[in-house]
Amino acid sequence: MSKVPLVQIAHARSGDKGDTANVGVIAYDPAHYQLLREQLTPEAVKNHFGEMVSGQVERFELPNLGALNFLLHGALGGGGTMSLMNDAQGKVFSTALLRMDIEVPDEVAASTMGQGRVPEGWFP
């Protein structure tokens, strides 16, 4: 097994509902959904964010889409217009989760190398 950043095997999108951020994490390859399901437990995600999420972390499963949905309660500094955060609506919380390390079989680590990032040397 090898440790790779989650961004290498999954993409994500986040949004807000009041002071709660939601992060939907989607496996690039549906075959990797089980890896997400086993390792992205609510406890592991809560631990990853630490003080950035003051409330609990809830997890919902969407096996039909190869996706997990997380609700991060108390993550947006009061939310909406109350919040003083640059990311008051949690638009990029998704990418903060994609920094998390995940253990994958060595061959998966090799075959997904560089996935989720612009190709080497690419710049507009």
Next chain:
Amino acid sequence: MSGARVVRVASGQGFWGDDIEAPVRQVEGGGIDYLMLDYLAEVTMSIMQKQRARDPKAGYARDFIELMERIFPACVDDGVRVVTNSGGVNPGGCADALVEAGRRAGVGGRAKIGLVHGDDLMGRLDGLLADGHELVNMETGAPLAEIRDRVQSANAYIGAAPIVDALRLGADVVVTGRSTDTALTYAPLIHEFGWSADDHDRIAAGVVAGHINECGAQCTGGNCLIDWWEIPDMAIVGFPIVEVREDGSFVVTKHKGSGGRVTRASVTEQIVYEMGDPSTYITPDVVADFTTIQLDDQGSDRVLVHGVKGGPRTDFLKVSIAYAAGWKATGTLTYAWPDAAAKARSADRILRERLHQLGLHFDEVRTELVGWDSTHGRLAGHPPADLPEVQLRVGVRSSDRASVERFTREIAPLVLTGPPSVTGFAGGRPRVREIMAYWPALIRREAVESELRVEVRDV
């Protein structure tokens, strides 16, 4: 899909401030039956309420009137019907302006406007409270009475029925206030296919179509993380079109020749956006189960969505309440290499000490360094010593307006009195802004639905 009747609902606007050319492209691209335009978000209603307080004719999305002046003739000629929540807190005012715009555009005598009233609870609030509707905050459990004197707007999220009525009465354009975003897409489907209220699966499929449509290009390649650098022609991005069959299955697509990309991945990202419990997606008309959605990427920017299940609606409607909750301001300064982050952090210390010396009162003071930790917080780690530049961003929040006002005068002095290599203050003092906090509540649906009215006006 050959042979089966298809209704095409195009999305033209994902929020108030979205690409104003997109709905024009949707109409000019042809082949659509309905154009839905979503202008409302949680904070929008309170902004519109303030505008109406200053001018009784205001309080709706004025962009919509300018848009219709451009596209009204084409919509009437091509039979494209428009469904929108542009009415905000003043649907009547919006309809008045729309009648005038239609006449200027040359569709006088050839078009009808459907107008939905009754979602606005502001004038009824005390009566509702007296009748025992507590409007308890769904997140905190607190009763509305605690903040009643600070309420600025209160609107119920209403469902498809009044829109369907307006379409049945021949409206070419339906203007509502706080209609549920998804209803702008599924109400036309209920009207066209005659789905009954207990057709839970089909209406739930319409809700999924509405959820995919409601954020415009966010399902056609916009804000899409997967292979974003390869997505073509975003300057002419195609907004979504859902092609729906009577059984509720539908294809998400966009006009040929437009930019962007519709794939399983782009659609999935939109499906999980602003998602709660996916098995219980509550709308006024049905509870949809998003764990039943099946996607089939057919290639050529076409994704088939099918298999959606739903259950009966609840006895409640959601109410969106905005209330005044103090004041805030945010100040920024830019620090340059060398040791940019250390300089910014040092300036923040000096600023906080001054705010303390002045005896100001804040509920929160928040510091972020844009370019290092403002989006990933502690996960950003330590700033690299050779960081070329960083922006110091300090926000304050207080129930005391004078404290926030004084804070706005304490940023610029740091340029001459604080750490070196600082710039980026040419914009002047930060602006003090009033906070409109959000109070989500539930209300028994009959308290709202008994007051809903549909009116049809000739242009």
